[in-house]
Amino acid sequence: METETPMDVETTSNNGNNNNNNNNTIVKTNSNVIKEGDHVILDINDGEKFSVIKVKLGSKVKIGKKQILINSIIGESYYSSFQVSNEKNTLERITQKELDDRLNNLVELNQNDADNRNLDQNNTAQKLTQEDITQMKEKGTDSNTIIKTIVENSESFKTKTSFSQIKYLKKKIKKYSTIVKIIKPTLKSLTEAYYKKDSRKICGLRFDSFGQLLTLGNIRANSQVLVVETCMGLVTGSIAERMNGDGTILSAYIGKGPSLSIVNNFGFDTDVLNTIYPFNLNVTSVLNKDEDISKLPPTASSGIYDKQVKEKEKGKQQKDKVKEKEEGDNNSGGGGGGEEDGGPKTIVNQRNDTSNENIVKLLKDGVWSLVIVTKYSPLNILLSCWPYLNSSGSFVIYSHFPQPLMEVHQFLHKNQMAVNQQISEIWMREHQVLPKRTHPMMGMDGASGFILYGTKVTKPSSIQKPISSPTTTTTTTTTTTKTNNLLDIENKVIAATTTIVATIEEEVENSESALKKRRIDEEQKKE
Amino acid sequence: METETPMDVETTSNNGNNNNNNNNTIVKTNSNVIKEGDHVILDINDGEKFSVIKVKLGSKVKIGKKQILINSIIGESYYSSFQVSNEKNTLERITQKELDDRLNNLVELNQNDADNRNLDQNNTAQKLTQEDITQMKEKGTDSNTIIKTIVENSESFKTKTSFSQIKYLKKKIKKYSTIVKIIKPTLKSLTEAYYKKDSRKICGLRFDSFGQLLTLGNIRANSQVLVVETCMGLVTGSIAERMNGDGTILSAYIGKGPSLSIVNNFGFDTDVLNTIYPFNLNVTSVLNKDEDISKLPPTASSGIYDKQVKEKEKGKQQKDKVKEKEEGDNNSGGGGGGEEDGGPKTIVNQRNDTSNENIVKLLKDGVWSLVIVTKYSPLNILLSCWPYLNSSGSFVIYSHFPQPLMEVHQFLHKNQMAVNQQISEIWMREHQVLPKRTHPMMGMDGASGFILYGTKVTKPSSIQKPISSPTTTTTTTTTTTKTNNLLDIENKVIAATTTIVATIEEEVENSESALKKRRIDEEQKKE
Amino acid sequence: MLNPNKIIKEGDRIVMYNGKDSMTVLTMDSTNVYNSKFGTYRHKNIIGKEYGSKLTSDNGNGFCHVIAMTPELWSITLDHRTQILFNLDISTIIFNLELKNGSRAVESGTGSGSLSSSIARTVAPKGHLFTFEFHEERVKFARKDFKDNGLDKFITVTHRDACGKEGFLRDDINNDIDAVFLDLPSPWDAIENAIAVIHDGSMLCSFSPCIEQVQNTCLKLASSKFQEIKTIEVLIRTFDTRLQEYEELNLSNPYIDDNNIEENSRGKFEIGGIEGFKKDKLLSRPFTEARGHTGYLTFARYLPNA
């Protein structure tokens, strides 16, 4: 494996005294240092805003209303914090200890735990007006002085408990100074950033659901995966990160061209980018109809393609297509094109063959995992991809709503196309762990989304064409077909389901009793 | 208010030095004592089994395989525990302290916290065979001796931590001795008992959902409530308990006669029983059609009616009806007729007029709350009762499944029949609170069921007949109508919904922002 | 609040409803006018209308539903002087404290009076709530609110520290309290005071946000002849339910005939060579913004003789 770019050093310069499966070199001590050419996430004021940039000596980043020079981050450790210097328009290194000390040195904290018995409820305890504060800011007063002045003019500050005082100060510090933390772009950090920024762009895919998606999808190196997503490439990127250069990712797009701009922000090495094969989902549809694939347009260029290279390759006549693509990009990304997409485009797939002919070949070879995360109704997408999922392969669908997954579940169950199916949701909560103040966080994200997973199976005879009608409850769709036909279908479905209901019941009860059994087992073990 | 029966002493002999709204006498010191004539719940081995009986000197109860005399419980405090004496077939008072001491005196507990490093995983640490133990039991060896012998023959017991040892002993004590706790029947205790025993009989109504149902239904004394339930009377009884003699409960049954056997087990006073007016749900249906109500059969006798009294009143010709009723009872109670229904029947509604004519009058007067907890599809039931719910009255529906509630929600919203609607579910977890071992319980009840509540509103003009078709997604129903008609409806619904979607969106966003705002408010207050 | 008539009359407290986030409480005063972004309404034009009516504003530009007050609506509309208990906690507390018409209950602190109002609804008219609050200003606000809502006959507010020497003792309380609710920073310090007013079989509930408080409370309860000690958490999950535009792609597959999809012409579209159509589907999902914690509820029954 070659190390062509300085990105993702941890991976590509991986060697040393490991056992037997490692043909790379390890220079772990350097892996956490920010270098030129790295993609980094700027976390501004603890999640207030995120930007992804490629580090270059002399380049500037817009933070607030100012253009800030980023030179000082080069050579520092990842996850370090920097304060924006308003005078010099630079970033100045500040350690966690300095941040903490600043808090403690700013004012004297209350040593006794005050109670709030005599706390005045009206929030008129501040003697400074908003105007006074604005004036200070405009004069360029440094943030520490502003905060100190505010605190000195607060009547209620003295009556607060030290815990409340710290909380108050932290808030003020955040308000009157800008701290930038430099984060290494990984699946985890990018998911956090995009979820906080606008979760709709990534279909609301929360980190814990995302983890389940990759686990239940049996994602691993040296596997073949078919992914259909409208998450700007985050899902494709996640699989590429996990595989880290070994395997094949068939990434189906819905639109004029691939919408994989987030893949860029991982800062992947060429080896990793070469595992990604973008293609139009329409290919599976055309293939299923046994129509001629050569009539389809080739995979259009995309965010993960270097526009210039592509244009040179394909000639001038492609220019219009690129423009269209950008529109398509914006559509499916839910308004896309934020500054995080603005970094220089890297070159992907110089070596792999993304011609429709090769895509068809790869699809026909079969994949071991099918992953669907889109804003579209999933059943048709799943069925269109189903022929290319190997028997015994894993499928996993993420959806904002449970209802579409219920329909898929019922369809596959009814037609005996899958086993081990399960619809699930995650309940996740963060905790505040502090001496005498331990409790779950008051705020909570209540919507993990829903996941359906299962294992594809085949009948002894080979795949038969099952009866139509997705489920008995799809409605607007079903109800508009010709009526005689419809009634026929209804009857068939009803007839077919009576026995199936019993089968599910059995399986379901088994599953409940399995849990019971396991619990008993565990309790016995605990004794 | 008269005190005719010795039941429910706390309420009926309620007096003393209270402020101004109390015309009863308080003899609180006696209220917790078990007396003859009381209904009591026998909790056998901490929830293993429950029985409800009416206390009578000399009566026996079947516990395990034996008939046990209950005389000794009379005069003791409620919530006391008794041990079944195998020799004398009586109940012997045992205090919590004695139970605890027994645990501690049985064997010496480990003082050091052993770790499980060398714990043998195979559970072959018991030298006694199951046969040995059975022999001891058959010989009539007392439970303490059996447990002591088992422990002495356990290799692994010595290596356990004291905490595990206690857990182990508690299990063994439960296994080899029978402890009966006498519990006062209340909404809380009856709900716990029936939920543990067979939650399906009470539609899976969990205590926390039940609490929400009564709160969101705005249940209070001096109100009028219409309740439709198939929970054997638990919901009707809960409302009667809350109202405690002041108010009117129109309790609609589905079947041949009222199925209110659990109402008996509350041990209500006549005043309370007289607030309950059972009637056939068909009355609302007939009334809605403007058909002659006099053609309907009168309210049949039921579990809450003394059969003998009723039979005397109605003559021999009613006998067949009673039999039919019992069948109906069993059907709607989900297999009913357990031993908890076996107690002597009390007399209800001697004074209130449950003739269909009076029911119609009460319905037409209007109710302030509509409560629905049945196993049937709720929309038709709700709409059938809707004309009798006062404008601005509260409705609340409980369902095992969210889908039927979604349909009701959409129907009422679309036709502007209700505001302030909300579908919700409860996540509830119990905690183990012990020094150094505090954590949520490993087992959890994951299904609270779902509740829809809202407030009925009227349009300025008075109620108009809205377009038909419950929702766009009801299906088997809708799809079988004449097709032309159906397509018309589809179009209308679709046309109608485009604007509605916007309205909901607005309200929904408001509600999210309201939560945000409240959170900010709170945080400011906390400072 | 407890006995609304069907028709709105002078002096009634009503709720002007314009969405879950937009409710206003009005006390009917025929000389008064209500102005909002939903229009102008003279009270005298509201009086005489049926509760639950949809009213058109005086100038005909806006509309508003006028509904009767309940403790739940009150707790949404009240000015949050302190953190309030949530509806689900309230209903769980009332259920497990076994409250009903006739119960005599003690509460501390009163806070915003949200729980007090719910308890009063349940114990009225035969029972009574004694609520204790150490913050003087809150006592005043609460007394006024209870009076305005017509609950003052059923609630007595005492300005006192529940952990102090006097505790819950009053001349009109005489070991006859059926249920005690504590929402205090150090609930364990009030448990002896609670014991002084309750009877054999009474229930106690303590609400605490932090687990350390729960641990202390449980230890104190266990050593004070309480049994059935149980700590739970309840959280509400609410659902965003609506007819939603949902996009279906028309892709070929070997398993179903897709011609039924092509016939549906509503909102047909094309994307990247794939045909699709839009449909309205009744969908439901939990709201993203949810409440992750309110507090732990610890219940126990006082059984000195068991």
Added chain:
Amino acid sequence: MLNPNKIIKEGDRIVMYNGKDSMTVLTMDSTNVYNSKFGTYRHKNIIGKEYGSKLTSDNGNGFCHVIAMTPELWSITLDHRTQILFNLDISTIIFNLELKNGSRAVESGTGSGSLSSSIARTVAPKGHLFTFEFHEERVKFARKDFKDNGLDKFITVTHRDACGKEGFLRDDINNDIDAVFLDLPSPWDAIENAIAVIHDGSMLCSFSPCIEQVQNTCLKLASSKFQEIKTIEVLIRTFDTRLQEYEELNLSNPYIDDNNIEENSRGKFEIGGIEGFKKDKLLSRPFTEARGHTGYLTFARYLPNA
């Protein structure tokens, strides 16, 4: 486990699937026979079949799906020697430890090897898992399982107490560990040992059932140059989804015509003078039996220079 072929061959480890509660793991040995209540299957009749096939038993009475092994199926089918980590905890751990092909990870204890198998799948083939277990018998079982599942190339099991003096030090570990996972009664005692093998930016995760353990761990992490300290709980909610018989009552009301209901003749019934009919409806609800707690997951990043 990691590279199944499409066709079953001698020596493969396969799963005989007959429902979520009824799975059996078999190692293909053409001389062997599998007997179950779902029929008798000679291995030689299984070998050569496609993975995912529905097989009919040799006597034709039963059938069975034969599917490829995954770490998830393995964790369901394995003999639970200790409490195992649940699937959702595992996926959350792997996600937040930022594991991928090439990562070098440390785990203690090994337990049943359920998490180990999942980690191995993720870090293989370029990376490695070093797992430490103080219980000798478990070490033996784990080594055998990893070998049987073809994971031994990617997992090294060390029989050692993670809190002991040696900690995680080995000749083949050299401050190059990217992620450490601790499932220990006193995780705080192993944190110094973890620091000895990780590098700037490495992640640590500790799993503990009790909140007191979490409190100690967080204090230790905060004083040991860890940042981004975060404690979460994740619980899975699974849904019972099926076509369900649902009863609709035909009751008159002034709002909708009910004749469409009467026309539906499937499973018509009459109860107490009310007509009704049965229909099949696709319904879903959470399972009643659920997991209320597994443990708290505390994550932190080692940042000695930040």
